[in-house]
Amino acid sequence: MARRASVYAALLVALVAATVASLALGAVEVPVGEVLDVILGHGGGGPQQQIVEQLRLPRTIEALVVGAALGIAGAVLQGALANPLASPDVIGVTGGSGFGAILIIILFPGSIALLPVGALAFGLLAAALVFGFAWSGRNRGSASKVILAGIAVLSLFTAATTGLLAAYPERAPSAIFFIAGGLTTSGWEDLREIWPYFAAGFLVAALLIRPLDRLALGDDVAASLGSRPQLTRLAAGVAAALLAAASAAIAGLLGFLGLVVPHVVRMAGGTATNTFVVPASALGGAALLAAGDTLARPLRAPIEMPVGPFMVVLGVPLFLWLLRRAV
Numbered sequence: 001m002a003r004r005a006s007v008y009a010a011l012l013v014a015l016v017a018a019t020v021a022s023l024a025l026g027a028v029e030v031p032v033g034e035v036l037d038v039i040l041g042h043g044g045g046g047p048q049q050q051i052v053e054q055l056r057l058p059r060t061i062e063a064l065v066v067g068a069a070l071g072i073a074g075a076v077l078q079g080a081l082a083n084p085l086a087s088p089d090v091i092g093v094t095g096g097s098g099f100g101a102i103l104i105i106i107l108f109p110g111s112i113a114l115l116p117v118g119a120l121a122f123g124l125l126a127a128a129l130v131f132g133f134a135w136s137g138r139n140r141g142s143a144s145k146v147i148l149a150g151i152a153v154l155s156l157f158t159a160a161t162t163g164l165l166a167a168y169p170e171r172a173p174s175a176i177f178f179i180a181g182g183l184t185t186s187g188w189e190d191l192r193e194i195w196p197y198f199a200a201g202f203l204v205a206a207l208l209i210r211p212l213d214r215l216a217l218g219d220d221v222a223a224s225l226g227s228r229p230q231l232t233r234l235a236a237g238v239a240a241a242l243l244a245a246a247s248a249a250i251a252g253l254l255g256f257l258g259l260v261v262p263h264v265v266r267m268a269g270g271t272a273t274n275t276f277v278v279p280a281s282a283l284g285g286a287a288l289l290a291a292g293d294t295l296a297r298p299l300r301a302p303i304e305m306p307v308g309p310f311m312v313v314l315g316v317p318l319f320l321w322l323l324r325r326a327v
Contacts, residue, residue, distance in 0.1 A: 004276050007269045011283035015064075018290035022060040023052055026297050058188050063293050064286040065191070066183075066251045069198055069243035071285025072205045074258030075265075075278045079212040080236035081143040087259035088244030090150040091237050095157035096126025097248030098179065102161050105175045106168045115178070116190055116249035120197065122157070123245030129153050131237055135230075146233065181252040181308025183293050194246045201242035205278060208236055212274040254289070256312050261285045 023035045030048045038052045070088070077086040088094050100122025104115045133149040134140070165172045211232045214222040219229040244258065265280040266272050292311035299305045 004269050004271065004280075007265070007280060008283070010268075011280060011287060014287040014291070015283055018287045018294065019060060019064065022063060022290045022294045023056045025294055026051075026056065058191070059183050059293070060290060062183055062191060062250055063290040065198060066247040066254070067257060067285035067287070067289030068282040069201065069247045069285070070254060070257035070289075071261040071265075071281035071283075072202065072278055073240040073243040073247075074260075075262040075274065075281040076205050076208055076212065076236040077240045077258070078262050079272075079274050079277070080208075080215065080233045081146060082216070083143065083147060084263065085259070086147070088240060089154055089259075090147055091241055091244075092126035092130045092150050092153035092157065093123045093241050093244040094248065094253055095154040095161070097123035097245055098253050099157040099161045099164075100125075101178045101248070101252070102164050102175050105178070106164050106171050109171060109174070116194060119178075119249040120194065120245045123248055124241055126153050126157055127237060127241030127245070131234060135234065140230065143233065146237065177306050178252040180306035181254040181311075182296075182304070182306030183251050184304075190250045194249050197242050197246040201239045201246065204235055204239035205243070208232065208239060209274045209278050212236065212278075216272065216274075251289075252306070252308065254308050254311070256308070257285050257289060260316075261288060 020032060020035065023039075024030050024032050028048070028051055030052055034048060035052055038049050039057075074087050077088070077090060078084055080086075081090070083090070097119040100118035100120070101115050103122070104111065104118040108114065130146065130149045130153050133152075134142075134146040139145055165175065211222075211227050214225050214227045215229055215232050217225075222229050222232070240258075247254065261284045262277055262281045265277050265284050269276055269280060271277070289307065289311065293307040296305045296307045296310040299310070
């Protein structure tokens with residue numbers, strides 16, 4: 001318990017530090033004291049207050065929500081499928097969301113406002129196809145069947161995306177930022193449209209924490225304790241699909257977070273219980289994405305670099321260090 005408490009404390013400190021840094025740092029630095037005044041409603045006006053309120057605050061909130069969503073999505077999938085390599089990619093959400101966004105960018109460049117809708121719709125469609133195949137025929141709802149169906153659907157949408165980019169090479173550069181994964185300063189508009197999907201995903205994931213702990217004991221034991229393993233896996237897939245598709249609609253393809261954050265949390269906390277892993281993954285994912293976005297922002301200012309590649313560079317050394325210590 002002491003080790004888990006120390007991990008929670010470290011994650012909370014990291015989250016607060018990343019949030020303050022995200023609001024204060026950038027092409028224009030704002031003193032931390034003035035950032036706190038703006039947040040508390042005591043700002044004195046002026047350009048720095050506008051930068052914090054209109055540009056950085058919504059972007060920081062998006063980073064925290066998306067990071068938490070992807071951390072939780074990876075945690076519930078890895079718990080439900082008993083597979084440490086499980087992530088939103090496994091249920092096809094990443095491939096579907098990528099195809100939906102690229103479809104809008106390539107074929108409807110004049111309707112770029114529909115990009116989040118396309119990413120969300122096709123991400124959920126991909127997950128629905130995976131669930132439909134996995135829950136049909138023999139051995140329905142098994143972890144191996146979900147994983148194999150996810151690989152097939154991911155390959156299908158990846159091939160379709162590649163075909164679109166090859167057919168319209170002159171429009172491909174517009175899709176790079178989404179594929180790389182990055183946050184924008186578009187204000188609250190995207191969150192206003194997508195928040196119900198985040199809320200539904202967070203709620204389902206919270207309700208699954210104890211059933212996932214029982215599922216870790218094995219399907220037979222979980223069933224004897226009153227759980228329904230197949231229904232638990234289906235609900236976990238739905239929660240992960242909602243969270244991952246909503247995240248892709250806002251921030252593009254950031255699949256790395258959902259894979260690595262639950263691993264880091266388990267190794268740091270020394271436990272695989274979902275009562276600890278799921279909320280800790282939310283804190284870790286939010287802190288990592290906010291920190292990564294803050295560090296990526298000034299690299300080539302005023303040009304904004306996508307956070308996806310930089311976040312991988314930031315997270316992989318930490319992950320490998322923890323993995324080395326664990327092994």
